[in-house]
Amino acid sequence: MSREQFDVVILGGGNAGIGVTGPARRAGLSVAMIEQDLLGGTCPNRGCTPKKVLVAAGHALHDIERASVHHIAVGKPRLDWAALIDREKEMIKDIPANLARSMAKREVEVIRGHGVFAGPNLIRVGARELAARHIVIATGSKPRPLPIPGAELMITSDEMLNDRDLPASVIFGGGGVISLEFGHVYARTGTEVSVLEALPQLLPAMDADAVARLQAESERIGISVKTSVSVKRIERANDRLRVIFSHDGAEHALEADSVVNGAGRVANVDTLDLAAGNVEHANGRVIVDRHLRSTSNPLVHVCGDAVPTSPQLSPIATYEGDIVGRNIVEGPKYSPDYASMATSVYTVPALAAVGLTEAAARQKGLAIDVHTNDMRDWFSAKTYAETVAWSKIIVDRTTDRILGAHFVGHAGQELVNLFGLAMRFGLTAAQIRDNVYAYPTFSSDIKHMLGHG
């Protein structure tokens, strides 16, 4: 077996792994990246990008639903699902090859295969052994395995993004981001959608009032939502599937064409032979310090979805990769700060959020002003006949700075980034109110969302 030497060996060529390569290569370090599948990983090939193509079709259907408000008569829309999947595939097909070119230009050696630890500073891939001064685990996540009979009958987002046949009915096990995003697109095409969530609230990490608005909108478009559910088993029912679950103290059964595992994703680290790398881990989670290094082997760094404690989001994977790259080059100086990072659930319309929920702010004992607005009667919402238009902005009473901003509809997926910027650079509510915004835009409503100061 040949042994080669690199400064940095990265396991995984997704957002996180690619994020490491910038600082490492700018500093002239030799870098090998091991990728077992498509370069780019989940976000561009099996996640954000193809998913958004389907969501965009959902927006078009939502506009058609409201066309009569603008005195436009349209017939019942008919979506060619197979052609939409083809459109999605066409849009992403060149991404892995483009990234391969960009890695070659950066002089990163991309090695195809499944990498595993063979020692504390040694990685084995196929017949090659790579010794490294630093090893990066950037292996992403995978759907949480559910310990129930029939779990193997469930499909995942991968199949939903590939299947050219539109199912007539779908049950989602879990009421998180994936279920709601795909559920909204399916429901708007006429598919019968049911969501079974274990906890009392859908999207448990999001602001409860925002989720209540989104749940109401989801139910308005025909999605059946059940919370506080325990899914017991899944079984075949002729050519359909049956989900047995308990709810309100009774056992129920629901049938559909497909059942989706929407119960979260876990770090993809169980096949890395972490013990051989002296990498401390518990329940499939690598233990990391505040610089994203393994606590037991500081030559090993972790970033992206493989980090068990940070949000599993594409920009955060890139950000953590960059931090790991800079720590490798400069020593352990940098730690991630997630406080002002915005996120959106791309339902139609979207739920968008940055910062603290109201419950979290109250739990911290902060003195806060909470500005909650149902904006359906505001001019901009009425112009576009928004079915839901809602915001909650949480302001620190002592500093007048933004602590959190939450939106459902009303261009929230764009507006949330302005609030992220305001939080990051410490703008006060008074300064945000004082700004002059182009009119008429959804942004020009921001000053009203913040009350009158």
Ligand SMILES: Cc1cc2nc3c(=O)[nH]c(=O)nc-3n(C[C@H](O)[C@H](O)[C@H](O)COP(=O)(O)OP(=O)(O)OC[C@H]3O[C@@H](n4cnc5c(N)ncnc54)[C@H](O)[C@@H]3O)c2cc1C
């Ligand atoms: C359906 C879906 C939709 C999403 N939508 C959004 C969205 O709209 N916005 C957003 O911010 N986030 C979204 N996400 C989350 C986002 O995709 C992830 O947070 C992000 O891709 C994580 O990047 P990563 O580099 O950590 O992991 P990945 O992109 O998964 O990359 C890990 C790579 O490692 C490779 N690998 C694993 N093990 C090994 C090994 N042993 N050897 C070699 N290679 C290995 C894998 O093949 C993979 O390519 C979505 C996720 C899903 C599933």
Ligand SMILES: NC(=O)c1ccc[n+]([C@@H]2O[C@H](COP(=O)([O-])OP(=O)(O)OC[C@H]3O[C@@H](n4cnc5c(N)ncnc54)[C@H](O)[C@@H]3O)[C@@H](O)[C@H]2O)c1
């Ligand atoms: N728009 C985006 O940014 C986006 C889109 C898709 C996915 N993602 C990322 O991918 C990750 C995975 O998405 P996801 O939707 O699978 O996870 P999630 O964490 O958003 O939601 C999982 C849900 O399943 C519930 N659950 C867990 N076990 C269950 C069970 N046995 N029965 C019923 N419900 C159960 C949880 O309480 C939770 O509400 C997310 O963490 C998210 O960060 C992001």
